[in-house]
Amino acid sequence: xxxxxxxxxxxxxxxxxxxxxxxxxxxxxxxxxxxxxxxxxxxxxxxxxxxxxxxxxxxxxxxxxxxxxxxxxxxxxxxxxxxxxxxxxxxxxxxxxxxxxxxxxxxxxxxxxxxxxxxxxxxxxxxxxxxxxxxxxxxxxxxxxx
Amino acid sequence: xxxxxxxxxxxxxxxxxxxxxxxxxxxxxxxxxxxxxxxxxxxxxxxxxxxxxxxxxxxxxxxxxxxxxxxxxxxxxxxxxxxxxxxxxxxxxxxxxxxxxxxxxxxxxxxxxxxxxxxxxxxxxxxxxxxxxxxxxxxxxxxxxxxxxx
Numbered sequence: 001x002x003x004x005x006x007x008x009x010x011x012x013x014x015x016x017x018x019x020x021x022x023x024x025x026x027x028x029x030x031x032x033x034x035x036x037x038x039x040x041x042x043x044x045x046x047x048x049x050x051x052x053x054x055x056x057x058x059x060x061x062x063x064x065x066x067x068x069x070x071x072x073x074x075x076x077x078x079x080x081x082x083x084x085x086x087x088x089x090x091x092x093x094x095x096x097x098x099x100x101x102x103x104x105x106x107x108x109x110x111x112x113x114x115x116x117x118x119x120x121x122x123x124x125x126x127x128x129x130x131x132x133x134x135x136x137x138x139x140x141x142x143x144x145x146x
Numbered sequence: 147x148x149x150x151x152x153x154x155x156x157x158x159x160x161x162x163x164x165x166x167x168x169x170x171x172x173x174x175x176x177x178x179x180x181x182x183x184x185x186x187x188x189x190x191x192x193x194x195x196x197x198x199x200x201x202x203x204x205x206x207x208x209x210x211x212x213x214x215x216x217x218x219x220x221x222x223x224x225x226x227x228x229x230x231x232x233x234x235x236x237x238x239x240x241x242x243x244x245x246x247x248x249x250x251x252x253x254x255x256x257x258x259x260x261x262x263x264x265x266x267x268x269x270x271x272x273x274x275x276x277x278x279x280x281x282x283x284x285x286x287x288x289x290x291x292x293x294x295x296x
Contacts (some may be wrong), residue, residue: 035180069188133235
């Protein structure tokens with residue numbers, strides 16, 4: 001595991017360490033099996049085409065998982081994910097490079113926790129934000145209040 | 147607001163209804179398999195020995211693992227004219243970690259419904275909130291998702 005990030009280490013505007021993913025059709029099949037989501041648009045090209053799609057598309061929930069990993073990688077084992085919200089605005093396809101990014105939008109101490117609010121998003125290979133979202137994490141503090 | 151079809155009038159009467167509960171026994175192997183499928187090698191989700199040295203004292207599930215709880219029969223009427231589904235997004239709130247051997251019970255409630263016209267015809271946006279409760283009666287997480295029927 002990497003170096004632990006602390007509440008005092010981040011400010012509004014700080015960037016979340018980005019995460020690059022290369023989903024393949026094989027990964028979509030693995031995700032279908034692991035999650036139990038067997039909707040055919042994620043592995044059956046003929047079915048996807050007959051549903052007016054460009055081909056098989058990445059599960060929204062897999063992109064949600066990528067953005068979850070963006071945060072759990074960043075906050076380390078001492079951080080806690082409190083809120084994670086994602087919107088699937090555009091479809092993504094296997095074979096593309098998907099990059100998860102984030103930026104701190106606010107900080108607050110609340111109920112003894114050190115909360116950090118972020119905008120998060122996933123970009124396709126063309127740099128288009130297909131999947132925007134927001135998140136709140138609790139980070140450890142260097143100065144323990146108690 | 148555009149004119150609404152008979153469908154959304156009928157679906158609106160289902161707002162507030164809940165699904166039957168669905169229960170998942172969380173297996174350590176299923177957590178590892180999920181982590182592998184999403185390409186997440188975090189020791190917390192993969193390596194019991196390494197995770198034991200953390201404050202969790204052992205492996206936990208990654209944030210979206212609860213997607214593997216089997217989907218209950220949704221609290222929606224039959225909609226024969228809207229057979230295609232798109233996932234519009236999810237909003238998660240987390241309260242407790244999910245651990246191996248947890249018994250998670252999920253209930254899904256229809257929160258809201260609205261209709262929009264699109265070039266593909268009428269689209270029905272439904273907001274469904276799933277509450278995941280563990281065997282101690284603690285809410286581990288909630289997921290509010292938008293499912294679009296068209």
